[in-house]
Amino acid sequence: SRVWVVDPIDGTKEFIAGVPQFAVSIGLVIEGHPVLGVVYNPAEEKLYRAVKGCVAHRNDQQIHVSMRGEVEGASLLVSRSDPRRKFQSFVNLCRLEHIGSIAYRLAMVAAGEGDGTLTFRSLREWDVCAGALIVEEAGGVVVDGGGRGLVFNQEDTQYRGIVASNEILAQSLQGMLARILAEKR
Numbered sequence: 001s002r003v004w005v006v007d008p009i010d011g012t013k014e015f016i017a018g019v020p021q022f023a024v025s026i027g028l029v030i031e032g033h034p035v036l037g038v039v040y041n042p043a044e045e046k047l048y049r050a051v052k053g054c055v056a057h058r059n060d061q062q063i064h065v066s067m068r069g070e071v072e073g074a075s076l077l078v079s080r081s082d083p084r085r086k087f088q089s090f091v092n093l094c095r096l097e098h099i100g101s102i103a104y105r106l107a108m109v110a111a112g113e114g115d116g117t118l119t120f121r122s123l124r125e126w127d128v129c130a131g132a133l134i135v136e137e138a139g140g141v142v143v144d145g146g147g148r149g150l151v152f153n154q155e156d157t158q159y160r161g162i163v164a165s166n167e168i169l170a171q172s173l174q175g176m177l178a179r180i181l182a183e184k185r
Helices: 012-017 084-091 102-110 125-137 167-183
Strands: 002-010 023-030 033-041 046-051 056-058 061-063 075-078 095-098 116-124 141-144 158-165
Touching (some): 002 102, 002 125, 023 102, 033 125, 046 102, 056 102, 084 095, 084 167, 102 116, 102 158, 116 125, 158 167
Parallel strands (some): 075 095, 075 116
Antiparallel strands (some): 002 023, 033 046, 046 056, 056 061, 116 158, 141 158
16 A cells, blocks of 8 residues: 655656756655655756645745646646657647656646646656656646546556646646547547
8 A cells, every 4th residue: 555656767868868857756655646755856956845735845945836827828848758749739839848857847847947747658657656746735736648637556557648737727738638649549
């Protein structure tokens, strides 16, 4: 019922290339839900942390997700690995910033350093566990490509697509993501 979910280097390609967009990600899951999350980017000296039921922090400052409600004009943090053609629907609406590590992107969204993040790729729970809790404790939501909340320590550790933002923006982004995922089947 309890499990530590650790990714010692999320954003391995960036780490190897010397791009400071990687992170160490550590989460504690109890009964399928994260209760503690830590994401640390040593290159940027940014430590994001949260405990279930408490506020989230970056270093010593309390953080909160962006309150932007509209997709148009939103700042989206997106994968450097996702095919750029899949983001075509977002290019004319949003400002896209490519960040390597999904754990780091989630933490940045929690701190309001981007309005949201999404990915089309399938990810494993160790990529997103700690960051998902940090987003939630910063007032946001994280859902899979089908709009479902994430449950951890399951037999299938994979999620197809991820969206994270505040509740209003996440609904819009997830709807767009779901349509694009459905077209590709």
